[in-house]
Amino acid sequence: MTISTENIEALKNIVGENGFHETEKDIAPHAADWRGRKNGKTPLVLFPKSTEQVSDIVRTAYENNIKLVPQGGNTGLVLGGIPSDIGDEIIINLSKMNKIIDVDAESYTLTCEAGAILQQVQEAALENNRLFPLSLAAEGSCQVGGNIATNAGGIHVLRYGNMREQLLGLEVVLPNGDVWDGLKALRKDNSGYDLKQMFIGAEGTLGVVTKATLKLVPKPTSIETAMIGVASPDDAISLLAHLRASLGDGLVAFEIFPHTGLEIVIKNIANSRNPMEKPSKWYAICELWGFEAQEKLNDRFTQTLMTSCENGLAEDVVLATSEGQRKDFWSLRENFAPALKMAGAGFAFDISVPISKISDFLSEADAAVKGHIEGIKTIPFGHAGDGNLHYNIAPPDGMSTAKLLEYREEIVRIVHDIAIKLEGSIAAEHGVGTQKAGEILRYKSKSEMALFKAVKNSLDPKGIMNPGRIISL
Ligand SMILES: Cc1cc2nc3c(=O)[nH]c(=O)nc-3n(C[C@H](O)[C@H](O)[C@H](O)COP(=O)(O)OP(=O)(O)OC[C@H]3O[C@@H](n4cnc5c(N)ncnc54)[C@H](O)[C@@H]3O)c2cc1C
Missing domain, CATH: 3.30.465.10 (Uridine Diphospho-n-acetylenolpyruvylglucosamine Reductase; domain 3)
Structure with missing residues (x-):
């Protein structure tokens, strides 16, 4: 249903001059997905400056059955903040309410x-x-x-x-x-x-x-960061358990990625390099925060890491010796998503499993996906400390990304079935959006979906608020 000119004018009046975008050029960045997977359509992006303006917008939308898409920084990865293809949804962008x-x-x-x-x-x-x-x-x-x-x-x-x-x-x-x-x-x-x-x-x-x-x-008074080479994801998870047991709650981060993924980052991101002397198959970046003097924290960390090397959990360790080096380590990890985008990787999963099953997930998913399409590449990375991996799929040499996308549905089924079999989730941290709204129907029980609908219906009986995201009524 198109939105009437009268309603568009009423909404524009609420936010006043400079409170909206209505030209195609101005709207475009708000209607497009960060990864370039979708360009939605909308006649209007509203930028309210107060709760009262948001309330007036939503009340007007409610009274006139206008669908709304709340939008923040538009960095979401499941197409939840992008309007539909048919131009029947209006974006409320919150960026002017930033105090x-x-x-x-x-x-x-x-x-x-x-x-x-x-x-x-x-x-x-x-x-x-x-x-x-x-x-x-x-x-x-x-x-x-x-x-x-x-x-x-x-x-x-x-x-x-x-x-x-x-x-x-x-x-x-x-x-x-x-x-x-x-x-x-x-x-x-x-x-x-x-x-x-x-x-x-x-x-x-x-x-x-x-x-x-x-x-x-x-705020911690001392911070230690290390990049650690490990032989396998299994060793990485045993290392994590060991670090937690000896360092306690000060261990704030534990991320893993394979050497093959690091090579993609180094190739595509300027000034990035592998700080390890000898390459390992996998790496972990971990960080310890303390409230003691730097030397004391360093002592504790070094002792624990030495034990990890002695008992064979770690192959090699490099400690960041300056804030600059610490940032360099983290930028390797943070640049995985942009580097994979630049390298034309096909698509990504955001799964979680119990931490102890990460290795099972990787070996089962790799075997199944690679068995399905010869030469296909998998580049997993992510928050191993939370059991959450971003499992990326790239085409075999000689296959275009477009061709790989033809197999997408089959690969989705393989990977999601394995995550669920291992008692995991197919939407660990990025959410459901429109991208996985169909997919969760397959894995959630009838009673869970009925509860979802009951909550949605009672708060949003007209279905105007971000319709089709998470559930369709
Ligand atoms: C490079 C990169 C790295 C990322 N790393 C992570 C990560 O490590 N962990 C992680 O969890 N996510 C990560 N994300 C995903 C994303 O950054 C998060 O989902 C983030 O929380 C989205 O915030 P946003 O303001 O950009 O929301 P948007 O993308 O604008 O919107 C996301 C969803 O929230 C809704 N929404 C936005 N604002 C409001 C509001 N005020 N009221 C109600 N609904 C609203 C939208 O309708 C949409 O459904 C990453 C994304 C990128 C691009």
Whole structure:
């Protein structure tokens, strides 16, 4: 259904001059996917400046049956914040609502508008000698509202959990335009249903997040980072268990990737190099945070890593000796997604399995995928400390990416079936969006889908809020 000129004008009036885009050129970046997989259509992108404006937009949409797509930094990877192909959805982009409202250093909390960029939040916390631990490669562009809507993960989930664990309170504009003010900064509040939980990971299907109160944590006084060569994913997971046992909760990150993947990063990303003297088949980057003097933390880390080498879990270790080197290690890991995009890799999975089954997943999935198409390349990397891998598929030499995509559905079935067989998830951290909305129907039980629908119907009976993402009514 096309949106009437009258309704478009009413929506433009709410945000006023400079509060919308309506030309094709201005709209294009908001309607396109980061990976270039989809270009949606919309007649209008709205940039509200306050909760009141969001509420007026949503109420107008509710009264006139207009579909809305909440949008943050548009770094999402499951096509959830991109409008449909037929131009019947309007984007509400939160980027003009980006204020840090308050930092309460004593309570270890920060309150901000939903359009605040994640990096802005991290910096505001640091200015107050506190830390906001959520960290992901898109942190310079993604927004707190998007992080909440996708329950974002990143590299510190091992120690601090996903976005869900960082959240104390929320303000949300509901699909009828009402504002739910749940913006509390309480660590304890058992006064009934914890409503904020419904909106975390809901991918904008239940309302527009407009403000949030986040938990901050103490800022570490010492940091040690190591890149470790390991013989296999199995060894990497045993190493992780060993490091956790001897270093405790200070171990905040543990990421793994294969040498074949590192070569792709080095080939495509300027100034990147392998810091190890001898190559290993696999690498882990891990980081330890402490509240002791640097030398003491270094001693503890070095001792543990030496034991890891002695008992055969690690082949080689390089410790970062400067902040620059630490950043270089992390940029190797963070550049996996851009490098694979540049190299024309075909497509990626975002699966999780219990940590102890990572190795089983890799050997079963590799055997099945490579058995299906000879010469196909698999490049897994990711958050091994959370059991979450980004399992990338690239074409065999001589096959185009377009040709590989013809096999996509078959490969999806193979990989997802293996993840589920191993009691895993097919949507570990990026969410469902429109990309996996059909796929979850295959794996979730009838009763679970019925509960999903009951929640969606009760909050959004007209189905105007990000329709078709997660579930179709
Ligand atoms: C290079 C790269 C690395 C990444 N690494 C990670 C990673 O390590 N871990 C991880 O979890 N993700 C990662 N992502 C995915 C992405 O960055 C996260 O999903 C992020 O949380 C999305 O935030 P955004 O503001 O860009 O949201 P968008 O992409 O704009 O939107 C994502 C979803 O949230 C909804 N939404 C956005 N804002 C709101 C709002 N205010 N209210 C309600 N709904 C809203 C949208 O409708 C959409 O469904 C990565 C992406 C890139 C490009």
